[in-house]
Amino acid sequence: MQQLAGVRIQVQAQTAALQSQAEAWAQRLGLPLQVGAAEFELQVTEHGLQLQQLGPQAPGAVRVDFVEGAVAHRRLFGGGSGQMIAKAVGVQPGVRPQVLDATAGLGKDAFVLASLGCEMGLIERQPIIAALLADGLARAEGDPEVGQIVARMRLYNGNAIEVMGTWADAPPQVIYLDPMFPHREKSALVKKEMRLFRPLVGDDLDAPALLAQALALATHRVVVKRPRKAPIIEGVKPSHSLEGKSSRYDIYPKKALKG
Structure with a gap:
C-alpha cells in the first residue's frame, strides 16, 4: 500500500x-x-x-485492537484451523508453517494465523497503516492471553517488493498476499476500513511484481487472496484455488509442507 x-x-x-x-x-x-x-x-x-x-459523511475512526472487538470474536469463534485461510496457507495437524504476510494492512489475517500457532512476518508499506498496526501490537503485548499470540508477529515497515528482494533472514515457507483490488462498484466500499483507506492507499497496481518477488522468496508456497470473481494476478497461474462466498485463495505451490 x-x-x-x-x-x-x-x-x-x-x-x-x-x-x-x-x-x-x-x-x-x-x-x-x-x-x-x-x-x-x-x-x-x-x-x-x-x-x-474528517467531514460530514466520513466513516468512524479505525484503530487496531487485537484484544477486543471483531478480531477477538474471530479468534474465539471463527472456526480455528478449519478456516479457509488456514487451509490455504497449509495449516494441518502437526504443521504450522512460517508465514510472511506481505500486505499486512491492519493485521487481521496475520493475527488469525498467529492465533493458530504460525510464526508471522508482516510487511506494510503505507506508513500510517503501519503505525496503527504497530500501536495495536504494542498494546496487545500486555494482555495475558493475546500477548502470547502477538509475540509470534513481527512487523517490517517498507515496500514489500523491496523488503522481500533484500530479505536477510531465513526465507519464509509461505508468503500470503492480499493486494488492494481496483474496485469500481460502490458495493465494494461498504466496509469502514476500505472506505477510509482507499484515498490513502489507492490500488496495488504492482501486484504482478509483488507476486513474482513472493514466488522467488517463498520456499513452499504463495497464497493470494482475491475477490471471488476477480481475475488472477498477471503472471504465473495458480495450481488451484479455494473459493468462498465473497473471496477466494489462489495457491501457487513450490514444495509440499510437512510436519
Whole structure:
C-alpha cells in the first residue's frame, strides 16, 4: 500500500496528557500537528492510535485492537484451523508453517494465523497503516492471553517488493498476499476500513511484481487472496484455488509442507 500525494493528514492528541505522544508520532511520520485544513486526522487517544476521516459523511475512526472487538470474536469463534485461510496457507495437524504476510494492512489475517500457532512476518508499506498496526501490537503485548499470540508477529515497515528482494533472514515457507483490488462498484466500499483507506492507499497496481518477488522468496508456497470473481494476478497461474462466498485463495505451490 502506498500513500497518495495530495491527501492532507494531521496528528491530534485527544487530551493534553497525550500531547507528547502526538508530537512523537508527528515527527516519526513527518506529519503536522493540527493544521486545520486536513482531510484525515491521526488521533492519539487513551485507547490507542486511530485514524479518522474528517467531514460530514466520513466513516468512524479505525484503530487496531487485537484484544477486543471483531478480531477477538474471530479468534474465539471463527472456526480455528478449519478456516479457509488456514487451509490455504497449509495449516494441518502437526504443521504450522512460517508465514510472511506481505500486505499486512491492519493485521487481521496475520493475527488469525498467529492465533493458530504460525510464526508471522508482516510487511506494510503505507506508513500510517503501519503505525496503527504497530500501536495495536504494542498494546496487545500486555494482555495475558493475546500477548502470547502477538509475540509470534513481527512487523517490517517498507515496500514489500523491496523488503522481500533484500530479505536477510531465513526465507519464509509461505508468503500470503492480499493486494488492494481496483474496485469500481460502490458495493465494494461498504466496509469502514476500505472506505477510509482507499484515498490513502489507492490500488496495488504492482501486484504482478509483488507476486513474482513472493514466488522467488517463498520456499513452499504463495497464497493470494482475491475477490471471488476477480481475475488472477498477471503472471504465473495458480495450481488451484479455494473459493468462498465473497473471496477466494489462489495457491501457487513450490514444495509440499510437512510436519
